[in-house]
Amino acid sequence: MSKPLILITNDDGITAPGIKALVEIAQELGDVVIVAPDSPQSGMGHAITLDSPLRLHKTQAFPTLEAYECSGTPVDCVKLAKNVICKDRQIDLCVSGINHGSNAAINILYSGTLSAAMEASLESIPSIGFSFLDYRYEADFSVARKQIKAIMQHVLTKGMEAGSLLNVNIPHLPADEIKGIKICRQADARWVEDYAEAKDPRGRKYYWLTGRFINDDPGTDTDVAALEAGYISVVPSHHDLTNYKALHNGTLQQLEGKTVVGD
């Protein structure tokens, strides 16, 4: 039986330590194709490049592997992998990361790492986004090696509902202090932002985003709660943003009669 084909991408760029850790694990489970941005793309969300051409080059960042760097966003990388590089091959799993920093809770919306995994899921490729709650370049990405491998093995063996992905976050703890894996829902947390305001060398004002993360969600079944308790959080996610509660509560239906309304 042929080995599964695993597509690997990220948003920190192809030279980031996090993707290296993921490639090492994936190589134990299948054949690997790497397509990642040629520069950091943090906070790019589900951005795609529409109005300019994309560059795609084979890279020696992983000399023994099939690896490409792309001038676009993480989502562009997945689209090019599916439609150009692996045009005649079936991708069995897409893994994105390991991101340098948390993508728990609403950070899934801002994250290029998770948007790449989401894009793969839109193409019906089972996919997983991995993030580590240690922002530092020198972070030790090996702490959750075994659990990352177990999660990938699980998806390769059991498959995944079409259109689904997993959002996996790893607490910033030594390996022997990680308590295990928890399957959770996305916490309803938020950012409280502030803008640093300053003047550039030419005297023109600029703003720079800063902020702090606040978890108001009292649930013990959330990804943020699991991480705080020392667990690796796994949130099954999808691309259906419909608010079914609001859809069925009847309030909006009052609008349906308003074909013609007066001024």
Place this chain on the structure above:
Amino acid sequence: MSKPLILITNDDGITAPGIKALVEIAQELGDVVIVAPDSPQSGMGHAITLDSPLRLHKTQAFPTLEAYECSGTPVDCVKLAKNVICKDRQIDLCVSGINHGSNAAINILYSGTLSAAMEASLESIPSIGFSFLDYRYEADFSVARKQIKAIMQHVLTKGMEAGSLLNVNIPHLPADEIKGIKICRQADARWVEDYAEAKDPRGRKYYWLTGRFINDDPGTDTDVAALEAGYISVVPSHHDLTNYKALHNGTLQQLEGKTVVGD
């Protein structure tokens, strides 16, 4: 009673005709603040600017109104509006658009227009993204004037569940052929992509995204179905991407025992 404060943004840029149409309608309902990108930002999704400073300037694009152009993404515009421009004012409604082109189905993920509305919803500001299925610059944005006003009035009067937004799409039809408003769920449609491959004047290869939209969703209760039947589609949406079906079906829970797994 003071008039409600309405924040207006878009992703096509502050000079696009679509935002002008929205401003005209909003002015009839409240006080208006406009904060929009200084250049087109289509396809930017939920991207935010983390690694560079943002510029924000008062603009004469709307000479009689409080209007700002911003160097960042649509989400940046909403964050700056909330945290800098309207720091001491309560924003009662955020409207984004009118986008030049559809944001039905999964296009909500790629759309800067809808991501701006989503960002407002994360800040508990009731919000609506409007899109018109006519891509052309000279599109007649007045066709759904009355319905757009009715939807905005509905939200200003009835409010909206915290964390919610409405994704409104308008069919490309003359005003008298629009059948009315339908409250729907997001269609599970997809893009089939293709990349145009060519060489630049220096002989280097590039790729340019093209694609066609496919609706495989057989439901008659979707936004795509409503639009095809001549209705304005309204999808109540939110930021919780948890796949609750996958969360509760028990398969993933098999991972929870795997605190330590062998190689």
